[in-house]
Amino acid sequence: MKNLKVAFYVTGGIAVYKSVNLMRELIKRGAEVKVAMTTSATEFVTPLTFQVLSKHAVHIDTFSEEDPQYVQHIHLADWADIAIVAPATANTIAKLANGIGDNFVTSALMATTSPIFLVPAMNEHMLEHPATQQNIRTLKSRKAYVMEPDTGFLAEGYSGKGRFPESEMIIEELEGYLLAYKGERPLKGKKIVVTAGGTKERIDPVRFISNDSSGKMGHALADAAWKKGAEVTLITASTLPTRKQIKRVQVDSAKEMYNHVNESFETLDVLIMAAAVSDYAPLNQEEHKMKKKNNVTIELQKNPDILKEMGQKKVNQFLVGFAAETENIEAYALKKLKEKHADLIVANDVGKKDRGFNTNDNEVTIYSNVDQPVTISLTKKDEIAENIIDIVIDRTE
Numbered sequence: 001m002k003n004l005k006v007a008f009y010v011t012g013g014i015a016v017y018k019s020v021n022l023m024r025e026l027i028k029r030g031a032e033v034k035v036a037m038t039t040s041a042t043e044f045v046t047p048l049t050f051q052v053l054s055k056h057a058v059h060i061d062t063f064s065e066e067d068p069q070y071v072q073h074i075h076l077a078d079w080a081d082i083a084i085v086a087p088a089t090a091n092t093i094a095k096l097a098n099g100i101g102d103n104f105v106t107s108a109l110m111a112t113t114s115p116i117f118l119v120p121a122m123n124e125h126m127l128e129h130p131a132t133q134q135n136i137r138t139l140k141s142r143k144a145y146v147m148e149p150d151t152g153f154l155a156e157g158y159s160g161k162g163r164f165p166e167s168e169m170i171i172e173e174l175e176g177y178l179l180a181y182k183g184e185r186p187l188k189g190k191k192i193v194v195t196a197g198g199t200k201e202r203i204d205p206v207r208f209i210s211n212d213s214s215g216k217m218g219h220a221l222a223d224a225a226w227k228k229g230a231e232v233t234l235i236t237a238s239t240l241p242t243r244k245q246i247k248r249v250q251v252d253s254a255k256e257m258y259n260h261v262n263e264s265f266e267t268l269d270v271l272i273m274a275a276a277v278s279d280y281a282p283l284n285q286e287e288h289k290m291k292k293k294n295n296v297t298i299e300l301q302k303n304p305d306i307l308k309e310m311g312q313k314k315v316n317q318f319l320v321g322f323a324a325e326t327e328n329i330e331a332y333a334l335k336k337l338k339e340k341h342a343d344l345i346v347a348n349d350v351g352k353k354d355r356g357f358n359t360n361d362n363e364v365t366i367y368s369n370v371d372q373p374v375t376i377s378l379t380k381k382d383e384i385a386e387n388i389i390d391i392v393i394d395r396t397e
């Protein structure tokens, strides 16, 4: 979103107040936003709110041509990298589908050559009306992106489809659309499975053995792979959220994780094992909560070594493993690379407080079976994830 020029068109629905937040979120992410409103939209929220927050005058009247240098609606259309219509009323959608430009918003949109992203929001019956459905189909066929409205409680006091989605959902979808539009999707058509989080090995129904892994690195990797166009499945033991375009498989134990990885492995292109898989699990899982005793001995048995097994099975799959160590990091990483038949091992020091497990930052060194090691200095896990995915792209092209 950084430096993205957004022409933000607001039309007259009850959801206008929500589009204020959407616009703020775009600005927070580095976009420059200029707003135009229909007169109906100004009935719901004043242009002043949008003007103050966007730091630009709001366009409403096509004929208030105060700057003789430009015709304003054409200038806005030409300036923007993307046009966002949020909310998009049934009325404005109908006008766009039929080539009507009878106000500032519709005239500017008629003159727009950049991508158009619409967020329809309206009463369920208005949405379902055959005319609206036909108009949406028409716009889609002209390559406009029309987001699916949410289902839930409507302003009319009953539940139905037509709600303006949460800003975060809109931005997630917008990001994907922009990447697809720019063609920056080198992993398009590739199937990637990422594992994340620390597995939980049950002792009894309320107790388990686990580790400090938060799942942040794995979730960041899934996101970075999705942004580059991959079809991503995230097998996670973490409770962190996932964007809806990523297929999420929630697991608890190493065995469950193994089963899911194993099931999908044959059809995969890339497996990234970022999960901190417990090496051992209790040999016996108590059916009922264990009673207090002075001393308890829990016998542990070895869990499946997922990376190693997949390394033995691999044909063309590209395998990325993680080595979380507190000493002799390089030696352990190189040993793992060889023993597990991995293509990359991302090694990190989990003995330091400011990086590794359960933090937002990390420093890693990436060992490969063909290239020299690459160190990524202490930075956000999102950035590390992007770097790792870039290496995966280079190696799998």
Ligand SMILES: Cc1cc2nc3c(=O)[nH]c(=O)nc-3n(C[C@H](O)[C@H](O)[C@H](O)COP(=O)(O)O)c2cc1C
Pocket: 010, 011, 012, 013, 014, 015, 038, 039, 040, 041, 088, 089, 090, 091, 092, 121, 122, 123, 126
């Ligand atoms: C209280 C109220 C709420 C409305 N909410 C919506 C809405 O959510 N979606 C919609 O398509 N129209 C809604 N309308 C109807 C539009 O405001 C009306 O169709 C208007 O002509 C749209 O103009 P515009 O597309 O130029 O903004 C609402 C009208 C009122 C009075």
